[in-house]
Amino acid sequence: MISNIVPEDARYLSSTQYRLWSFTPADLQALRTTTNQFAADRVREAVRRAREARALSSADVSDADPESKSRGASALPEGEVDCLTVEEELKLITYFCRQTLQLGDHLNLPTDATAVQYIKRFYTTNSLMTYAPDTILRTALFFATKTENHYFRLSKFAEAIANTKPEDVLASEFLLTQGLRFTFDVRHPFRALEGAVMEMGAMAQGAVPYNESAGSQPQDMSRRVKIAHGVARDRLKTSALLTDVYFHFTPSQIMMASLLLADEELIHWYIASKFGTEDPMAQKILIVLSDCAGMLQTIEPVAAGPTTERKAISALAKKLKKCRNPEKIDLVALQKVKREGDGVEDEKVIKKRKMEREKVAREADELFGPGLTTG
Amino acid sequence: MAVSPLIVPGSGERGPHSKSKLSAASSGNGTPSTTLGSNSLKDVAEQMNEEEKDKYVKGKKVGEGTYANVYIGHHKSDPSNLVAIKKIKVQQEYKEGMAPDAIRELKHLQELSHPNIISLLSVFSSKDQNLNLVLEYLPLGDLEVLIKDIENIHYGAADIKAWMGMLSRAIWFCHENFVLHRDIKPNNLLIAADGEIKLADFGLARSFADPYRVMTSNVITRWYRPPELLFGAKHYSGAVDIWSVGLVFAELVIRNPYLPGDTEIDQIAKICAGIGTPTEENWAGVSKLPEYTVPSPTTPVHGPEHYLGMFGTAGPDGVDLLMKMLILDPRRRITAREVLEHRWWRGEPRATRNEDLPKKGPGSGLSRLGATESKRPGMVEGVARRLDFGA
Known part of the structure; x- marks a missing residue:
């Protein structure tokens, strides 16, 4: 019975956010x-x-x-x-x-x-x-x-x-x-962000094992995770909602892209810690993330619109x-x-x-x- | 909306032109392809709606209730392919727009696709703005009908295992998708033509709450409501559904509701007598729940011998599973995942195959389908179906 458990990706594919x-x-x-x-x-x-x-x-x-x-x-x-x-x-x-x-x-x-x-x-x-x-x-x-x-x-x-x-x-x-x-169901990237941040926080504490080929942790990782968390969250509450990223990317991609924009070195290391540096999957993921990041950057992560557009x-x-x-x-x-x-x-x-x-x-x-x- | 008699010349030419555009626009990722209907005066959204509506033919009414009417229908392209069309009534007395039950049911059924959860095939609106939910056709009534018909329906441990297996997979899938059903009971378990059990009525369902967000405790039909909700807990989990699953299991075995309380107070008394009194010893923190009150003297939690005496038909492994579903402390109660991993499923007797399960005749099943899908049993049983959205 457990073999029937559907992977998370397959479940997202059955969501209306993906299908429609x-x-x-x-x-x-x-x-x-x-x-x-x-x-x-x-x-x-x-x-x-x-x-x-x-x-x-x-x-x-x-x-x-x-x-x-x-x-x-x-x-x-x-x-x-x-x-x-x-x-x-x-x-x-x-x-x-x-x-x-x-x-x-x-x-x-x-x-x-x-x-x-x-x-x-x-x-x-x-x-x-x-x-x-x-x-x-x-x-x-x-x-x-x-x-x-x-x-x-x-x-x-x-x-x-x-x-x-x-x-x-x-x-x-x-x-x-x-x-x-x-x-009526909308899948947001907010919970995913909390999850990634918790995991990176635990990595910084040495509480989670990771792929050693990723090399040593970025300097001052705990502090950087905290900062990236805040910056990424601001981006998710503004740019991610106002651009078309929800129409083109999954919540986890949007979340990772917002982190990437917050601290590129940290996120490159995070991805390598999952896949190692040689895995072509890591490259594929980075390409999608930078597409998504590019789209996020078209709208500044601030609440008010630019006065020049008024x-x-x-x-x-x-x-x-x-x-x-x-x-x-x-x-x-x-x-x-x-x-x-x-x-x-x-x-x-x-x-x-x-x-x-x-x-x-x-x-x-x-x-x-x-x-x-x-x- | 009516076609205006003042269609200007030239509008007729727009039809086919736009049709190709719209078809081109429909994407290949599962968005249904859309072709334009005859009426080019409709919005794109309206045309998509018309297109869904045109796929089905609505037949005779088979059930009527305050919340919805149910009709039999079929696919226009294949009249032998039957569907149930649940037409949700505009609730005049509900002043806050589209009613909570309709929103909840739509929101969750649109996302959940599983063999043991009723399939929502389509949704469309008719011109009077009533919502029509096209559901799979489930002609063989529900589990409550089978349980109650002691005269004609005979079943045993293997059949119970089959039905419980399907229910457990349904509820596991809900929880895996972060949905609480919050109204599991025998008459929400419908039976398909092939004997498959389908969990229905998501009018009380909701997604798992974020940490610290409160939920209403006024859910789940009383007889199936767990002690934490009776004590007014505002933070709870899938454990509430598991309790209900346990009581469906018990009811299948004894063919009577195990804990049929007349009031909430009586429900707590029945839990104390039938399972054991919730105390700080068996459930740390329970006395701090807002409406915690239990009759004295307290009853110790019953051991296996009590359950074996009453539910022995299920065998020792079945009884073990039942007891774990009915653990008072929700944090220690078995989870849906653990239910599926329980040894009972692998032991003898093997679960009956669907085609060999006892069934009601299709004739009596029809009216049942209507009644089940449209009545609001929660009102009868004391669950606020119109609970506020802060739920």
Whole structure:
């Protein structure tokens, strides 16, 4: 029976993180391109529809309801719609993932790492132009508290974030789970890091035997392990979450790459202590690790984004506002229709929500998205 | 969502064009290949969902409960290939969005693939946003049905060994993957057409907690709940499941629940009487658990002779294994791995082959499948199925 025990690698291969959420860079790029082009087509179609509807209703002079004329019209961009490119979407997604981490910090939620992966996964098959990132990020953060057993009352959650009502958080929950393809388990590299650090610590104490051909231990190993631990952990909490490494590498590779960036000599020795210096496997591993490290280095391990990007992000945010799909803006109303299964909506409810939305939009104009980090 | 009547000219041409793009995008590492449906107005995510949904045909309802309805269904491409479709109801009274049981079940079944754990074949949403879990079709009821049907079902030590073997492998696999099931009991052990036992209902399951993180002690149906949970422990391990496995073992032998407490207090009393009173002597630290209270006078822990008298059918090795599963101190209780290494499996009698195991007729099994998969026995037995997520 024990011979049936599956090696750890085989078990990772059966995880949804590998089966559904691992891509080659080319595949991921292709998927994002498809998603982006679809969304752009749909935005243009929706805008055209809305314009036609507006033209129709303004032509109809007998229409006594001024509300129906103005509804939605204010959101319509003029002229040809200028849509976001894949690269622009990615920049914005990174920005919003940072916001998520800051909000998670603010609310003291250890589940923000999972939420960020949810957002990144969601936007491989959905576009920012269709579903607003500031909405999705709240939903992802709340949903992650549920999937990670970190209970947070919805009403308290909504209260803690400016301009947020429970219904806003829930309206896109189903969309999120669908975008996640109903897979909620995210495998993080954090536990792996603790394991490696404990083992290296024990090696430094001489408590663990290792391959002698690795040579003598790096100088001052105990202290270096401690330092590398902290540096690597910072990297895992920032760069690892914000780059695409989760889509391309296993948690242990990400963990080792973050250690490699922290103390190259230490990690070279650590790998040699496992394989010796002659084993070609060690070389193979190092190649993968340096690929992963290269990707990690594209985003600095700091909480806030570089100030030099602020202007560009702000411009992209403005651009996004002008290419939002007008049919997908009021998710709460859309959700109501879906759940209740008919298209008959209460005009008063729509009007009320529209006014609320416009109020929020007015308040949110400094950068965009209401001040997420201030409760 | 409905197709708008205002499809602009040209949108029709986009279909096949996009189709090739999307197909190209699906990667070779197991991501199901996706081809575009007729409706190019749907999001990529929506199209993927449609594609899953289109693989199955939903048939008649076979079970109804407050949490879910169960339907029989089949693969569209092969009508003889049956599935069970568990449609989770939107819980209007639950105001926090998608309900905990649905999230837990999805999260864990998506990851666990093992012959003795019910297979989740697919998940899709219908247009009313109800979740549909496509599960393997298990027509032969559950272990509780077999245990209770003393009139018609006769079984012996070799059969018990076969069923216990399958249950033990299932729970070993859960723990090996850092998942606690937290609701093991005979009616969560379903039986496949070929006699294979399948652990089902992961609505209370969770991943092992990080050190120092607390978990709720309000899990596991009372009769199968271990003493540490009854005493309110907030940090616990796979040992909680092993206790339940031990009580399933005992129940298989005597064909009655071994410790059927009426209340939590009564449950503790039954444990003290049936196994022995947890004390500092047999379980260091137990008196510090938040809700530790035991009736006096105390009962010493029973020795093998007590168990041999009651569970002798299982043989001395079987009794030894049973006693190790029911050790009061969770730190000394046998682990799932050690269970599999126990000598009982290798001794006589050999476990019955699946095809020779006693079975219920498929007719009576059908309704059972529905009932088991949809009812919420935890409510009846006093487990909070809607436990908070801080669990």
